[in-house]
Amino acid sequence: MDAALLLGLYRQMTLCRRFEEAAARAYQQGKVRGFLHLCIGQEAVAVGAISAAAPTDYIVATYREHAHYLARTDDARGAMAELYGKATGCVGGRGGSMHLFDASKRFLGGWAIVGGHVPIAAGVAFASKYRDEPDVTLCFFGDGTANQGAFHEGLALASLWKLPVVFICENNMYAMGTPLYRTLAVEDVAIRARGYPIEAEIVNGDDVLEMREAVRHAVERTRKTKEPFFLEAKTYRFRGHSMSDPAKYRTREEVAEWMKRDPIFMLGERMGTLGIATPEQLAAVDEEVKAVVRDAVEFAESSPEPALETVEDHVES
Amino acid sequence: MSSPEPRVLTFREALREAMVEEMERDASIVLLGEEVGEYNGAYKVSEGMLKRFGERRVVDTPIAETGFAGVGIGAAMVGLRPIVEFMTWNFSLVAYDQIVNNAAKLRYMTNGQFTLAIVFRGPAGAAHALSAQHSQAVESLYAHVPGLKVVVPSTPGDGKGLLKAAIRDDNPVCFLESETMYALKGEVPGGEHVIPLGVAEVKRPGRDLTLVTWGKMIHMAMKAAEALAAEAIDVEILDLRTIRPLDRAAVLSSVRRTHRLLVVQEGWPFAGVAAEIVALATTEAFDELDAPPARITNLDVPMPFATNLEQAVLPSVPRVVEAARRLVGRTS
Numbered sequence: 068m069d070a071a072l073l074l075g076l077y078r079q080m081t082l083c084r085r086f087e088e089a090a091a092r093a094y095q096q097g098k099v100r101g102f103l104h105l106c107i108g109q110e111a112v113a114v115g116a117i118s119a120a121a122p123t124d125y126i127v128a129t130y131r132e133h134a135h136y137l138a139r140t141d142d143a144r145g146a147m148a149e150l151y152g153k154a155t156g157c158v159g160g161r162g163g164s165m166h167l168f169d170a171s172k173r174f175l176g177g178w179a180i181v182g183g184h185v186p187i188a189a190g191v192a193f194a195s196k197y198r199d200e201p202d203v204t205l206c207f208f209g210d211g212t213a214n215q216g217a218f219h220e221g222l223a224l225a226s227l228w229k230l231p232v233v234f235i236c237e238n239n240m241y242a243m244g245t246p247l248y249r250t251l252a253v254e255d256v257a258i259r260a261r262g263y264p265i266e267a268e269i270v271n272g273d274d275v276l277e278m279r280e281a282v283r284h285a286v287e288r289t290r291k292t293k294e295p296f297f298l299e300a301k302t303y304r305f306r307g308h309s310m311s312d313p314a315k316y317r318t319r320e321e322v323a324e325w326m327k328r329d330p331i332f333m334l335g336e337r338m339g340t341l342g343i344a345t346p347e348q349l350a351a352v353d354e355e356v357k358a359v360v361r362d363a364v365e366f367a368e369s370s371p372e373p374a375l376e377t378v379e380d381h382v383e384s
Numbered sequence: 385m386s387s388p389e390p391r392v393l394t395f396r397e398a399l400r401e402a403m404v405e406e407m408e409r410d411a412s413i414v415l416l417g418e419e420v421g422e423y424n425g426a427y428k429v430s431e432g433m434l435k436r437f438g439e440r441r442v443v444d445t446p447i448a449e450t451g452f453a454g455v456g457i458g459a460a461m462v463g464l465r466p467i468v469e470f471m472t473w474n475f476s477l478v479a480y481d482q483i484v485n486n487a488a489k490l491r492y493m494t495n496g497q498f499t500l501a502i503v504f505r506g507p508a509g510a511a512h513a514l515s516a517q518h519s520q521a522v523e524s525l526y527a528h529v530p531g532l533k534v535v536v537p538s539t540p541g542d543g544k545g546l547l548k549a550a551i552r553d554d555n556p557v558c559f560l561e562s563e564t565m566y567a568l569k570g571e572v573p574g575g576e577h578v579i580p581l582g583v584a585e586v587k588r589p590g591r592d593l594t595l596v597t598w599g600k601m602i603h604m605a606m607k608a609a610e611a612l613a614a615e616a617i618d619v620e621i622l623d624l625r626t627i628r629p630l631d632r633a634a635v636l637s638s639v640r641r642t643h644r645l646l647v648v649q650e651g652w653p654f655a656g657v658a659a660e661i662v663a664l665a666t667t668e669a670f671d672e673l674d675a676p677p678a679r680i681t682n683l684d685v686p687m688p689f690a691t692n693l694e695q696a697v698l699p700s701v702p703r704v705v706e707a708a709r710r711l712v713g714r715t716s
Contacts, residue, residue: 125462159495170497175461177493180485186451187486190458197414197440197464217481220451227446381496382530383555383629 070343076118076275077338077349080110080331082356083134086143089360090133090150090164094310098368099150101163102179104131108273108305111330112237114138115278116205116300120286123173125195125204127188130165130179131237135207139174143363153370160373161381173202182208182215185234189221189295192230196293203289204232205282211242213256225295226263233285234260236299237272243308244316260297272300273330276337303328389574396429396566398540399505402547403430403467407437410465413551416443416452417469417506426471427507427566453479453504457487460502460556467551470506473522473560480525487556488531503550505559508536509600509650510687510698512564519687519694521651523598526558527628527660533557533581534627538602540570542625545579553581562600584631586638590620593644593711596635596661598624601648601699608704617712627657632664639669644711645677648699653681678707 087107093099106113113134117126128135136146142157149156150164158168158177166177175191178184188206195202212218213236225232236256240247253259257267270281278300285296303325307314314322338344344352386405393401407413419426421434421444434442445452449470456466470476476483483504490498510519527534533555537543543561550557587602588609597605602623609619622638624631639645645665649658658679665677680699688694709715 127458158493158497161495162493166493168494168497170494178486180481183454183481183486186454186482187458187461189451190455190460191462192458193455194459194462194464197459217450217454220448221454223446223448224451224455228443381492381494383491383533384499384553 068341068343073334073338073343074352076114076279077331077334078352078356079114079118079138080275080334081353082143082359083110083114083137084331085353085356085360086137086146086363087133089364090147091310093150093364099164100152102130103150103164103310104308105306106131106134106304108325108329109237109239109302110134111275111278112235112272112300112302113207115275116235116282119279119282120203120205124202124286125173125175125191127175127184127191127204128177128207129184129209130177131209132167132177132207133164136167136169136174140169140172142169143359144366145169147363148367148370151367151370152372153367154373155366155370182212182217184208185212185218185221186224188232189225189230192225192232193228195231201290202231203286205235206232207235207237209242210236210238210240210247210256211250212236213251213259222260222263222265222295226265229294231289231293232295233282233289234265234295234297235282236297237302238299239302239304241304241308241316244312244314246316255299257297257299265295265297267297267299269299269301272302273328273333275330275334386576387574390571391574392569393540393572394566395540395543395561395568395570396427398544398572399429399547399561400431400433401572402544402551404433404436406548406551407441412463413465413467414441414443414459415467415469416445416456418445418447418471420444420469427563429566430469449475449479450482453482454486456502457482457500460500461490461498465501465551467503467505470504472518472563473506473508474518474520476504476506476522483526483532483556483558484529488529491555492531499554500556501554503557503559505547506561507563507566508560509562510694513689513691513694515689516686521682523560523627524651524656527657531556532628534560535581535625536560536599536627537625538599538623540568541572541577542579544572545577546581546625548578549581552578557581560599565600579625581626582629582631584625584634585623586620587623588619588621590618590642592618592642593646593708594620594622594638594642595646595648595704595708596622596624597648598627599650601650604699604701605648605704608701608708611701611705612708615709615714617708617714619708630660632668635661635664636669639665640672643672643674645673646704646707646711647677647679648704649679649681650699651682652684653679654684656681675711675713678711680704680707
């Protein structure tokens with residue numbers, strides 16, 4: 068096992084966790100407004116997947132994308148300032164939590180209509196293929212997307228035209244507050260993909276190494292064959308759908324059971340067992356990312372609001 | 385490659401020439417849509433383009449408007465300049481989320497990190513006896529949305545010049561053609577012919593009232609103006625050509641000359657483009673108006689099938705003539 072790699076993944080997941088905890092506090096203080104969708108508990112999916120892609124591969128994600136953004140950009144300041152709606156936010160206070168973008172890092176959103184970004188990801192891959200470029204597009208979405216028309220059209224076109232996109236379903240078992248068994252007629256979302264046909268695998272999304280390995284394989288294969296691939300990552304979100312959701316549709320016992328499989332905790336345990344990191348070293352990583360998050364919060368709080376005279380900028384040219 | 389001399393072309397030939405010339409010039413342009421390739425276009429606008437450019441650049445799509453509109457948007461995000469053909473704009477409503485929520489918002493929502501050079505085009509409005517789901521004029525639906533440009537050409541020459549400008553534009557453009565106009569012939573200027581978006585044109589100068597319209601309604605309005613000329617009512621016809629951005633100066637300048645405004649719009653009246661033009665004149669040139677501005681639009685109903693009912697719903701020469709008479713104080 069590569070110690071530096073594991074420590075890096077541990078750090079990234081911890082950064083996402085501490086970042087979102089700070090965002091939740093700021094939300095409760097009224098400093099962050101709008102919708103705030105946390106992925107606490109699901110960090111291994113984004114971190115494992117994005118660590119397996121080349122930095123030039125495109126990332127297209129949803130409104131629950133803080134972890135994806137941080138995993139690709141490491142830009143806690145830009146993300147936190149965006150949540151605060153500040154001029155220094157990664158999109159200048161135009162998008163907020165649901166619309167993080169960084170063109171320079173090929174982080175292509177931040178989309179907030181369920182499923183609407185799936186054909187867009189196929190289009191990005193279409194352009195890569197058209198220009199004969201090696202890049203693969205990673206498209207993330209939740210299990211709730213699996214019944215949306217745009218999802219099916221995106222998969223159908225990606226399969227028909229053999230577009231280099233890796234679809235990654237983050238199956239946290241709830242489409243907002245409705246359990247999957249009440250919204251999906253199949254047990255696994257992967258079954259849907261196979262009908263197109265797109266090769267699909269199911270992976271433990273709470274195991275960052277398994278996630279990374281599955282995506283590494285998928286990206287390599289897709290880069291070579293130019294054909295899409297589908298991964299369904301089984302995971303669990305510890306918090307509600309958004310900050311306004313107390314998640315009363317789940318029992319305490321269910322949540323507690325899943326929290327035993329906390330992806331950060333599990334990786335820490337593994338690193339201890341393998342003799343890669345002591346509890347003290349892991350605590351030091353935590354302290355380091357806490358400082359990064361504190362800095363991001365201070366940066367966001369001290370940043371100016373967007374200038375009023377810019378409100379009509381960037382509508383069109 | 386274009387002929388240096390002006391020629392008479394059909395509307396569909398002029399549109400094709402615009403696409404072909406631009407695709408010859410710029411390898412990042414692709415054409416996507418239902419039947420655009422092997423079938424040579426549902427209305428033959430793209431006839432011969434598959435043969436010329438190959439299936440890499442002229443891409444037949446399944447019947448999946450959400451999917452292929454979204455693919456166009458994604459490809460445009462990373463630098464292609466897609467032309468997405470809707471077999472009719474009625475089908476664009478299936479992709480309304482893609483156009484309104486994604487294409488129109490991207491530049492603003494990303495603080496200018498992304499631009500989106502994409503053209504959505506195809507026929508809009510009523511043809512003949514296609515009833516409620518295939519006869520919709522959609523300019524009001526799209527012009528309502530900041531971040532979109534909306535272009536409606538009325539002649540083959542304008543069709544070519546405006547489509548070339550739309551393809552070169554770095555914003556999403558909704559380009560609304562007309563099934564009933566594809567065979568219409570008209571002179572197309574020779575050489576490089578590009579008409580800037582957002583510039584209206586006086587199609588017929590006149591003193592007594594300003595008739596603002598666009599697209600195929602121009603041709604009906606010209607007939608109405610001839611009939612009115614016989615009654616010594618001199619109508620100025622202003623062709624907007626681009627609905628958004630609106631050439632406000634051209635509207636106001638004409639209204640300030642004639643002091644009367646009639647807007648003719650295919651499509652429903654409620655919250656429509658015609659209402660916007662009337663609002664512009666009344667808020668910016670109120671003191672110049674000698675009569676309350678008037679609108680002629682579709683009746684406020686879904687399109688019926690029966691020919692007599694369809695004709696009653698659409699703006700027509702008699703309705704325009706009557707409205708013009710009333711505006712200048714003549715009662716028939």
